[in-house]
Amino acid sequence: MAFEDGTLPREVIIFGQRFSVRAEDPGLWAADGMGRASARAGSILISSRCGKDAALSTLLHECIHAALDITGQHKDGNEPLVGTLEAFMFSFIRDNGILVKRIAEME
Numbered sequence: 844m845a846f847e848d849g850t851l852p853r854e855v856i857i858f859g860q861r862f863s864v865r866a867e868d869p870g871l872w873a874a875d876g877m878g879r880a881s882a883r884a885g886s887i888l889i890s891s892r893c894g895k896d897a898a899l900s901t902l903l904h905e906c907i908h909a910a911l912d913i914t915g916q917h918k919d920g921n922e923p924l925v926g927t928l929e930a931f932m933f934s935f936i937r938d939n940g941i942l943v944k945r946i947a948e949m950e
């Protein structure tokens with residue numbers, strides 16, 4: 844498995860639901876994106892062919908898909924929205940560390 848260096852967390856929690864996170868060779872799904880999320884299975888797969896930065900961005904992307912799925916907002920054609928939210932979240936978290944840290948420390 845790629846990313847044994849801890850690049851990817853082993854799990855994420857989305858709206859209280861735990862998702863396992865695994866890197867795997869995408870095989871047949873390689874032609875259609877770099878990740879997969881299944882709210883039903885509680886799993887997120889990231890292509891082991893990703894570089895580290897792409898793996899983190901892809902994980903955010905798949906978390907957004909999972910959040911939309913959990914809230915009943917998933918639908919075909921929302922890929923541009925997911926891509927926009929991915930880019931927003933990635934840059935927001937990177938550029939606003941103080942706010943992100945304060946939110947993470949809230950009880």
Ligand SMILES: [Zn+2]
Binds near residue numbers: 876904908922925
């Ligand atoms: Zn997507």
